[in-house]
Amino acid sequence: MQRYILKNKNKIALINGFLIVFGFISKFAMNNINIFTWALIIASILGVTPIAIQAYQSLKVKVVSIDVLVTIAVTGAFLIRNFEESAIVTFLFLFGAYLEQRTLNKTRSAIKELTEMAPETALKQMENGDFEEVDVDEVDVGDILLVKTGAKVPVDGTVISGEGSINEASITGESIPVAKEKGSKVYAGTILDNGTIQIVANRVGEDTTFGRIIELVEEAQDSKSEAERFIDKFSKHYTPGVLVIAFIVWLFSRDVELAITILVLGCPGALVIGVPVSNVAGIGNGARHGVLLKGSEVIGDFSKVDTIVFDKTGTLTVGNPSVAEKEYYGDSIDEALGYLASVERESDHPLAKAVLEEIGETTFSPVENTEVVKGEGIVAKVNGHRVAVGNVALMEREKVKISQKARADIARFEKNGSSLVLAAVDRELKILMGVRDQIRPGVKEDLQKLRKLGVKNIIMLSGDNQGTVNLVSRELGLTEAYGNMLPEDKSAYIKKLIEKGQIVGFVGDGVNDSPSLALAHIGIAMGAGTDVAIETSDVVLMNSDFSRLPHALGLAKATARNMKQNIAIAVGVVIILLLSLIFSDWMNMSIGMLVHEGSILAVILNGMRLLSYKLK
DSSP states (O other), X not given: OHHHHHHTHHHHHXXXXXXXXXXXHHHHTSOOHHHHHHHHHHHHXXXXXXXXXXXXXXXXTTOOOHHHHHHHHHHHHHHTTOHHHXXXXXXXHHHHHHXXXXXXXXXXXXXXXXXXXXXXXXXXXXXXXXXXXXXXXXOOTTOEEEEOTTOBOOSEEEEEEEEEEEEOHHHHSOOSOEEEOTTOEEOXXXXXXXXXXXXXXXXXXXXXXXXXXXXXXXXXXXXXXXXXXXXXHHHHHHHHHHHHHHHHHHHHHOOHHHHHHHHHHTOOHHHHHHHHHHHHHHHHHHHHTXXXXXXXXXXXXXXXXXXXXXXXXXXXXXXXXXXXXXXXXXXXHHHHHHHHHHXXXXXXXXXXXXXHHHHOSOXXXXXXXXXXXXXXXXXXXXXXXXXXXXXXXXXXXXXXXXXXXXXXXXXXXXXXXXXXXXXXXXXXXXXXXXXXXXXXXXXXXXXXXXXXXXXXXXXXXXXXXXXXXXHHHHHHTOSEEEOSOXXXXXXXXXXXXXXXXXXXXXXXXXXXXXXXXXXXXXXXXETTSOHHHXXXXXXXXXXXXXXXXXXXXXXXXXXXXXXXXXXXXHHHHHHHHHHHHHHOSSOOHHHHHHHHHHHHHHHHHHHHGGGGOOOO
């Protein structure tokens, strides 16, 4: 019976409202006091029933909830035959609860959208080679799946055939479709806009990137900040305190109506709900914009960050070395580029890939008599020519003539922080390339945004040489920059900053960054980084999109500000109501309940503003 009544609470509120309206029409239009009185009596009994059930349930677990206060207040009003007050208060309380739930559901819509995006079925290749639709839970790692135009990718996997473009907004927050071909990685929950692809499953179920996003967001909602924990404890003592104060007022004044009014006015509903609604809305906004904030405690700490420390490679820089500058000498350069590409194709050196990407399509020649000179480069025969590819030391070993201009170019490239690739054909220098990890596009502007948001110190720590680190630091205008740092050096530096009293955020993407991510007040992981970095961190920037960082910090500050506003609204309304009761004659139970419910809606609507937050 209790479950049935609570399930139909909204219908009871509707009937309650109808009876109150009918009662007042009977009184003023038909001058029938009996119908008026009985309509309000029935409305009071009907309305207080679900409230009393909720009060009983909270008392069973030794909690004096708002429902207890309202139940006592309504019962008292009923017993002193103030049926108008008892009926109106129950209606306002039930109608307020309906509006609260409706608006709260909107604040949770971002998370609900995430869970609804999760794929439910997949086209799996069976033993006979045909593809059959199966539940996504039946897909195992290594299974081959078919994804057609308009379908959701069911698992994290690798494309093995076909091509198309995929909308990855559910993972990255970016709606521009991304082209996929053989060898490309795809993620569960993304949508194939066009084309048809076959993929092999790498991660399934909760292990997929999308599954982990949902899990992290749900965990974030469940976690409580220091402010929420304080309010929970406060309300446990505050609510019984209001009950005691009302009893004392009645004891000394013998004014039952005054005591009952105090019960209604002292309800801490807006205070209890104000902080959680801000957090849920903030986390929801982040999830929709490719930022995972792992809980309300993270939001509080993140909003206070005054120092952000960055790893260099893969964070401030792209993480993939590329040719940043080049110079050619002499004639037959196209032929020399072909020889260089032929030799580099045989190498597994990290710089070789960058050189091949720079050269692009060319004519490859057979490579013979390859000799690897450790720490210097490669010498080989290509089309009967002796080709040397490597650094300056190799050129000197091969007695390659380097002109004054070439030496000036080499000095300039080195000053710019580039690693050098020189190519000589028959002891004549033909090609000089400077390879370096490029700074991420737009990073300088994003760092300026962080400064405007109150970050005083922007520091870079890197395992790279100090020359390269200084170059990046000058270009980005960093506060401090240190090179040649091992993982333990980075974490020791973070510890030193914390001991100085700075609130430190650390941004990284690799396994070697995990100690620093865990040690900093706020660890921020680039989403395309390692699983360990993502698990250790407090904030995740999906798809390694650096531009999400200013949005994340701005959102954390806006959410923390919103929490304080909601606390001020809640406390302010209670103080005003109690002062009005003491110093005015117009305050009563009905007005008090109306203002009380209005304050709850005010804090919810204020929190909902965060759903549309965008960094200016």
